[in-house]
Amino acid sequence: MERFRNRKIAVIGAGVIGGAITEALLPYCTVTATRRKVDRLERLRQKGAEITPNNLSAAEKADLVILAVKPGQVIPVLRNIAPACAGKLVVSFAAAVTLELMKKATSEARLMRAMTNTAVLVRRGYTVFCRDDRTTEEDMTLARAAFACLGECEQVDEQFLDVLTAMSGSGPAYIYTVVESMINGALRVGLPRDIALRAAAHTAIGASQLLLASGKHPAELRDQVTTPGGVTIEGLYELEESRIRTAFMKAVAAASSRAKDIAAEVRSAAEREIERGGNHAENQAGNMPSVK
Structure with missing residues (x-):
């Protein structure tokens, strides 16, 4: 953890979950938090975070980039920050958008997906994550150190993330x-x-x-x-x-089914976004949507 204290982390999209992640990380490392309406980050600034509305500049200074944006924003934001992410680890906490789709938006970054819950507010979250084939052992060490600040963590196969969104999230x-x-x-x-x-x-x-x-x-x-x-x-x-056990079993099954439906819709939208944009390098100079 001492080595982790020297790390710089960018949290792109410091809303409810992103803000909680920022707050959990602050005692252990330097954190830059972004949000379009930067005045809403004043509480985090008072607690020691650097704040900015500029996603690209935050990513440029970071050793680790955490995406806490909505699923529909993942591809545009990744394209925007791609020049700053080459050779770095990027962890997305957004549901549904797969590693394969993320790779099309930022081909030179090393990628992970993660899912957690609101208990990160008290550092008792349960964070599950998966990694692409380019991540290194150093990336794993860095990611696990960050996740440990949030609570418990566990590596899983990517295929389980949609269900875990319904179960743990x-x-x-x-x-x-x-x-x-x-x-x-x-x-x-x-x-x-x-x-x-x-x-x-x-x-x-x-x-x-x-x-x-x-x-x-x-x-x-x-x-x-x-x-x-x-x-x-x-x-x-x-x-x-x-029939309480049946009710809870039905609740988890129904939520899982809905999570899969939403994930399919999000992935279709992300694929259309990628097709419209073509190569992300051609779009890096454009004005991409800001994080909400």
């Missing part, structure tokens, strides 16, 4: 629904709201940490707290009556 919304339901249940029987919130949240945190630390199947851990005729089995019976 959308997953906090499912967990918040469970926690909210637990809070409401506690309110119904008279527990004060603040105590109910802390109890539900810490229960979710503790259960998750135990699951990861134990290596056991969730059902085995559940059985450890389920005694005959006890409190837990009564609650589980009501959950089973509501």
Whole structure:
């Protein structure tokens, strides 16, 4: 991590996720954050980030370029910053746009795709990533050091990223629904709201940490707290009556299906953008869309 402190990182598109990534990286390295409306980055500037509306200049100064733009902006932005990315690692956190498509927009950069979730705000994100065949071991070391600032990370095959967008990227919304339901249940029987919130949240945190630390199947851990005729089995019976497991399985499947549909649409749009633009070198002098 000491070597990482000397690195310079550009975060192109410091919106919600990009801003959270910037904030998580700031204690460990120099970060330049970009956004078209640069006044919205004032909070990051106060925390130590360099800010600019100029994507190209940010990329020029960086050892690592992180794209946190919307999927439809990936190809235009990559074309814009391509001259500054030759021989550098570029990591895209945008959904759907494949490494193959990115390579057509910036053929001289080394590329990765990554997906994370909003827990990077507290450095507890789960970041999955894949790499193209040109990335080096030094690139892997640099990327893993950056991802470690966000929380846990894991390398996966690119084919799984669309599903993981629905599973991990959308997953906090499912967990918040469970926690909210637990809070409401506690309110119904008279527990004060603040105590109910802390109890539900810490229960979710503790259960998750135990699951990861134990290596056991969730059902085995559940059985450890389920005694005959006890409190837990009564609650589980009501959950089973509501078909809660089926509901969550359907939710993940539906979100995954939608993610794949959206990914297909985004990829088609990116391919059309590439066809219209031709060779990215011919477009580098043009005025490309700014990051929102």
